[in-house]
Amino acid sequence: MNNLQLEKILNEKLSPQLIKDYAPNGLQVEGTSTIKHVVTGVTASQALIDKAVQLNADALLVHHGYFWKGEPEPIRGMKGKRIRTLIKNDINLYGYHLPLDIHPQLGNNAELARLLDIEVEGGMEGNEQSVAMFGRLNKPVSGADFAAKINSVLNRAPLHIAPEQEDKLIETVGWCTGGGQDYIELAVKLGLDAFVSGEISERTTYTAREMGVHYFAAGHHATERYGVKALGEWLTQEHGIQVTFIDIDNPV
Numbered sequence: 001m002n003n004l005q006l007e008k009i010l011n012e013k014l015s016p017q018l019i020k021d022y023a024p025n026g027l028q029v030e031g032t033s034t035i036k037h038v039v040t041g042v043t044a045s046q047a048l049i050d051k052a053v054q055l056n057a058d059a060l061l062v063h064h065g066y067f068w069k070g071e072p073e074p075i076r077g078m079k080g081k082r083i084r085t086l087i088k089n090d091i092n093l094y095g096y097h098l099p100l101d102i103h104p105q106l107g108n109n110a111e112l113a114r115l116l117d118i119e120v121e122g123g124m125e126g127n128e129q130s131v132a133m134f135g136r137l138n139k140p141v142s143g144a145d146f147a148a149k150i151n152s153v154l155n156r157a158p159l160h161i162a163p164e165q166e167d168k169l170i171e172t173v174g175w176c177t178g179g180g181q182d183y184i185e186l187a188v189k190l191g192l193d194a195f196v197s198g199e200i201s202e203r204t205t206y207t208a209r210e211m212g213v214h215y216f217a218a219g220h221h222a223t224e225r226y227g228v229k230a231l232g233e234w235l236t237q238e239h240g241i242q243v244t245f246i247d248i249d250n251p252v
Contacts, residue, residue, distance in 0.1 A: 001035045003092045014099040019129050021098045023068045029086045029093035035059050037242045040232035051246045053089050063228045065095020100227045108177040109133045111226035115153040132176035132183040140169035143214045150218050159217040161208040170194040177223035198223040221250035
């Protein structure tokens with residue numbers, strides 16, 4: 001497949017033009033024009049690039065790519081090494097950030113809901129481009145049981161901040177993968193029992209305790225493994241491209 005054709009297929013599937021983002025979505029570093037093997041992963045770190053080189057991949061498809069707003073522009077140091085490695089080995093880099101978070105079938109939020117057995121009811125912001133979602137469990141569970149469920153499916157023990165009423169059961173859940181902790185107050189306004197994100201801030205602890213909601217910090221990386229993995233599997237099923245998912249462990 002041609003590298004620009006692959007970008008067109010990904011853009012048609014993820015519709016990046018519909019959402020304002022913090023980095024360019026699509027082909028970020030151009031490599032070989034012919035793509036036979038794609039490596040997918042969460043972040044285009046040096047370790048992931050080196051894996052792609054070892055596997056003779058033609059393209060790297062990630063959730064966290066390059067050229068974020070506000071980052072230093074010179075291509076030097078760590079950034080320079082990463083990009084030199086891609087160019088030297090003729091590897092294309094495709095990055096999709098928020099479009100991969102919100103996609104209703106393949107997105108990080110959709111995949112997290114599937115893994116946690118949450119029935120999706122809608123976007124917390126009330127529109128199709130909402131980066132935070134809400135839904136319902138098939139039966140109420142305790143905070144400890146929900147934490148155990150997260151641990152079992154993500155293979156990462158979450159940080160659970162319980163409300164002052166610690167025995168409050170959980171039936172309705174809001175969530176936002178990655179750095180979505182500040183949606184917790186919106187979750188409270190919507191009357192949800194619990195909120196899940198990847199990262200936690202110092203202030204999140206007090207919000208959960210004082211506003212009466214269970215909060216779970218499940219890991220930025222751990223909550224965002226599954227969208228890009230699902231996207232790669234879709235590429236194989238629908239377009240016959242060889243795709244290899246590589247999980248570079250990250251404790252954050």
